[in-house]
Amino acid sequence: MKEYFIQHAKDYVGKTVTLKGWAYSFRKGGKIWFLQLRDGTGVMQCVVTKFDADEASFELKNVITQETSVMVTGVIKEEPRSPGGYEILASKVEVVAIAEEYPISKKEHGIDFLMNNRHLWLRSKRQHAIIRIRHTIIKAIRDYFDDRDFTLLDTPIFQQAATEGTATLFETDYFGEKAYLTQSGQLYGEAGAAAFGKIYCFGPTFRAEKSSTRRHLTEFWMVEPEMAYCDLDMDMDVAEDLVFYIVSQVLEHRRSELETLERDISKLEAVQSPFPRISYTDAVKILQENGVEFEWGDDFGGGDETIISNQFPSPVMVHRYPSAIKAFYMKRDPENEKQAMALDMLAPEGYGEIIGGSQREDDIDALISRIKADGATEEDYSWYLDLRRYGSFPHSGFGLGVERVVSWICGLKHIRETIPFPRTISRLNP
Ligand code: 4AD
Ligand code: MG
Numbered sequence: 001m002k003e004y005f006i007q008h009a010k011d012y013v014g015k016t017v018t019l020k021g022w023a024y025s026f027r028k029g030g031k032i033w034f035l036q037l038r039d040g041t042g043v044m045q046c047v048v049t050k051f052d053a054d055e056a057s058f059e060l061k062n063v064i065t066q067e068t069s070v071m072v073t074g075v076i077k078e079e080p081r082s083p084g085g086y087e088i089l090a091s092k093v094e095v096v097a098i099a100e101e102y103p104i105s106k107k108e109h110g111i112d113f114l115m116n117n118r119h120l121w122l123r124s125k126r127q128h129a130i131i132r133i134r135h136t137i138i139k140a141i142r143d144y145f146d147d148r149d150f151t152l153l154d155t156p157i158f159q160q161a162a163t164e165g166t167a168t169l170f171e172t173d174y175f176g177e178k179a180y181l182t183q184s185g186q187l188y189g190e191a192g193a194a195a196f197g198k199i200y201c202f203g204p205t206f207r208a209e210k211s212s213t214r215r216h217l218t219e220f221w222m223v224e225p226e227m228a229y230c231d232l233d234m235d236m237d238v239a240e241d242l243v244f245y246i247v248s249q250v251l252e253h254r255r256s257e258l259e260t261l262e263r264d265i266s267k268l269e270a271v272q273s274p275f276p277r278i279s280y281t282d283a284v285k286i287l288q289e290n291g292v293e294f295e296w297g298d299d300f301g302g303g304d305e306t307i308i309s310n311q312f313p314s315p316v317m318v319h320r321y322p323s324a325i326k327a328f329y330m331k332r333d334p335e336n337e338k339q340a341m342a343l344d345m346l347a348p349e350g351y352g353e354i355i356g357g358s359q360r361e362d363d364i365d366a367l368i369s370r371i372k373a374d375g376a377t378e379e380d381y382s383w384y385l386d387l388r389r390y391g392s393f394p395h396s397g398f399g400l401g402v403e404r405v406v407s408w409i410c411g412l413k414h415i416r417e418t419i420p421f422p423r424t425i426s427r428l429n430p
Helices: 006-012 055-062 111-116 125-146 186-196 232-253 255-260 265-269 280-289 302-309 364-373 379-389 402-410
Strands: 016-028 032-038 043-049 069-078 086-097 171-174 177-181 198-206 219-228 277-279 316-319 336-340 342-347 352-359 395-401
Touching: 006 016, 006 043, 006 086, 016 043, 016 086, 032 069, 032 086, 043 055, 043 069, 055 086, 125 198, 125 219, 125 232, 125 255, 125 402, 186 198, 186 219, 186 379, 186 395, 219 232, 219 402, 232 255, 232 265, 232 316, 232 342, 232 352, 232 395, 232 402, 255 265, 277 280, 280 302, 280 316, 302 316, 302 342, 302 352, 342 402, 352 402, 364 379, 395 402
Parallel strands: 043 086, 277 316
Antiparallel strands: 016 032, 016 069, 032 043, 069 086, 171 177, 198 219, 219 395, 316 342, 342 352, 352 395
């Protein structure tokens, strides 16, 4: 049987089709009633009259409730006054299941209530817009790497050692041994870069973030490219090119969704390459010029990142952070031992860090001494150290947090709406 979807209504004009979905809203009169039917791809106005529909179908107006599942058969017509530009003149309406009184109505609901009903809230127009933009962002990421000779390398979720510090590890029992949920696929990605040259991994990552902020989830999706014979400057080239591509794809394919979200699209159109690149030392000067008491060596807080990013319409890349505040695997700046060859990309409009990356330490002795300084042992990272024993090579990569990017592009105040079922310190359900 052929399937028909509301988003393709323009192809069905003059044809009799059956649409299957849920009752979004209705207006009921004596001889005519209107049903807004939602099928996930769009909303269609269904016109049900005493003349065109059979009697049983017409009488359904007395029983149908919001979110009742229904099938409507009729002829599709162009109708400029209807929301999508088309309507269906029903000959038959069939109820699949009457819905109980639906908890989400048009009135304002508190965020906790909506979050508790996230499984239902996903049916709303605003959530559709966000999740579709998320989809386009993820597709853009995959297309970007697939079209540039990167090999997809899936990295394990159960891992035996930390990548991004022990403070945010989720620990689990692995047949009597300790295992941790992945914080990052990077270390495995480095093995992949030695094997394939250019790889990316893309999957969920986990961090036991103990505070609740508008930027942190405990489960989030990260894409991590890793490239052999790539230095920090080349790494920044790829980061910039990728983010520019993502923004342009959303502008091309998801304009109406951005409008639904009332996003100021001009702010996204203002994103232009090349993106500014400033050193951490220059970023500190920006803070001091803006009256922030900040000392070289400290890490930026959310407020600091906002001040820095507000200086530029495009995302800004800050490089060469103090090594003391960055991860053990980052290469030291040959020109200044106190600095790591790190990069963070800060999104405009105060959305904060969307990318973190670096050139990797390729010297085995330097790496071992930092592993020990972090309180770990050589054995904990023995396979990782093999990558330096068997053909060590200059290489770099980065991680882009999908939800941070969705938050910025959609212009959301909080990260919780960027993923279908968010996980935070206070939420595991639904
Ligand atoms: O800066 P991070 O910690 O970098 C890494 O994990 C590296 N191993 C990546 C690499 O070089 N391959 O995290 C990367 C990005 C951040 O810039 C941010 O966008 C996102 O992941 N991120 C989070 N997003 C949501 N909730 C959290 N708790 C996040 N922590 C990091
Ligand atoms: Mg970071």
